[in-house]
Amino acid sequence: MTTYWSLGEIPEDFGPSAITIGKFDGVHIGHVEIIRQLDDISQTRGLTATVVTFDKHPAALFRPEAKPVEITGMARRIELIEHAGVQTNLVLPFTHELAALSPRDFVTTVLITALHAQVVLVGHDFRFGAHAEGDVQMLRALGVELGFDVILIDDVSTVNGQRVSSSQIRVLMGEGDVEAAGALLGRMPAVRGAVVHGAKRGRELGYPTANLSQESTGLIPADGVYAGWFTDDGVRYPAAISVGSNPTFEGVHLRTVEAFLLDASLDLYGHVVIVEFAARLRGMVAFDGIEALIHQMDTDVLDVRKVLSL
Numbered sequence: 001m002t003t004y005w006s007l008g009e010i011p012e013d014f015g016p017s018a019i020t021i022g023k024f025d026g027v028h029i030g031h032v033e034i035i036r037q038l039d040d041i042s043q044t045r046g047l048t049a050t051v052v053t054f055d056k057h058p059a060a061l062f063r064p065e066a067k068p069v070e071i072t073g074m075a076r077r078i079e080l081i082e083h084a085g086v087q088t089n090l091v092l093p094f095t096h097e098l099a100a101l102s103p104r105d106f107v108t109t110v111l112i113t114a115l116h117a118q119v120v121l122v123g124h125d126f127r128f129g130a131h132a133e134g135d136v137q138m139l140r141a142l143g144v145e146l147g148f149d150v151i152l153i154d155d156v157s158t159v160n161g162q163r164v165s166s167s168q169i170r171v172l173m174g175e176g177d178v179e180a181a182g183a184l185l186g187r188m189p190a191v192r193g194a195v196v197h198g199a200k201r202g203r204e205l206g207y208p209t210a211n212l213s214q215e216s217t218g219l220i221p222a223d224g225v226y227a228g229w230f231t232d233d234g235v236r237y238p239a240a241i242s243v244g245s246n247p248t249f250e251g252v253h254l255r256t257v258e259a260f261l262l263d264a265s266l267d268l269y270g271h272v273v274i275v276e277f278a279a280r281l282r283g284m285v286a287f288d289g290i291e292a293l294i295h296q297m298d299t300d301v302l303d304v305r306k307v308l309s310l
Contacts, residue, residue: 001082003089005055007114010090015116017088018047020153021128023054023166026071027080029186030156030164035084037153038121042087047118050088051081052110061094071169071185073192073217090115103134107142119149169219176222178277188228188276191218191257195268207297209242209258210268212275220257221277223284225300227307230259231274238262240297240304241275244284262301262310279307 004010018041024031035051042049055074059067072080074091081089092098092110101109106129111117120139128134136152143150156164164184172181173189182188193216210230223244230239239259259275281303287293304310 001078001086001089003078003091005091006093007090007110010114014088014114015048015050016118017050017115018042018045018119018121019050019052019111019115019117020121021052021126022123023057024051024077024081025057025068025166026169026185027077027084028071028164028166028169028184030184032084032186033156034121034153035081035086037151039085041119041121041151045119048088049086050090050115051086052090052092052115053077053081054092054094056094058094058099061096061099068166068170069219070217071166071173071189071219076190076192076218100130103129103138104142105129106134107139107146111148112146117148119151121151121153123153123155173219173221176224176280176283178221178226179279181221182277188278189219189221190274190276191216191220192272192274193217193257195271195273197269207240207260207294207301208265209260210266210273212257212259212273214256216257220255221280223255225281225284226277226279227281227304228259228278229276229308230261231276232266232268232271237264238304238308238310239275240281240300241277242284260297260301262304281307 018038020034020038022031038049041047057067078089111120120143122136122139124136126136126139128139136150140150162168169181169184172184178189191212193212195210196213197211220243226241226243228239228241230237239261241257241259243255243257245255257275281300287296
């Protein structure tokens with residue numbers, strides 16, 4: 001897959017193309033279905049399948065305090081889009097200049113001049129242009145005028161009729177229901193980050209953990225203890241994962257993700273790793289003393305083995 005990071009990088013002879021546009025946060029099963037349809041249409045019509053997305057959520061520009069945490073970081077999002085089968089990914093910098101483009105100017109500048117679009121796939125609630133003034137009806141009118149087809153994509157729903165959306169995934173992750181979130185994502189929720197030095201309390205308790213940097217990317221689930229997987233340099237290890245500020249110890253305020261690798265002892269400091277959440281074992285609890293904490297950690301590791309069928 002070829003990824004362009006601005007309109008200026010796109011060659012003049014690009015396309016003709018079939019395009020879908022969106023934030024694609026999470027690249028969940030609904031997004032994957034859109035990309036599948038895009039790929040089918042592209043192959044049928046001999047077009048270049050192209051996803052247009054953005055380097056940040058619009059709220060990051062206009063209301064930073066309301067910006068939702070990304071379900072996946074940009075690097076992982078690009079990997080997932082490529083895995084779904086796209087030929088080209090355009091990541092537009094979401095700037096004040098882009099946000100100020102009228103619906104017509106957005107279409108002519110991005111879709112026609114840069115990408116030579118012949119087909120545009122969008123959902124029923126698609127909005128575009130300054131102040132989100134453009135809608136599907138306007139896009140269709142512009143398509144008739146400028147020579148591209150607009151194809152509406154139905155929402156993807158789960159077996160119980162629930163609409164698959166990034167918002168719903170965020171709700172489930174906030175509840176710690178990583179299994180339900182994983183069903184909507186089509187894979188286990190995960191965070192990616194560098195392993196950093198922690199307080200080393202786990203080592204003193206017989207459970208040394210790999211602590212992820214505060215700059216890690218990906219949506220972290222609710223505080224608690226989880227069964228999951230830890231991947232370093234392509235090698236995957238079963239892990240007991242703790243999320244929270246560790247209420248048993250005083251003076252710990254930062255919310256951290258730390259993983260105890262089962263049956264492995266590695267020097268991981270500085271490594272960029274992936275932590276996947278398979279199931280929630282329990283909430284975060286303040287224990288009355290170290291012995292009670294160690295006993296619970298012993299139980300947690302046994303539970304991880306059961307959940308992961310080890």
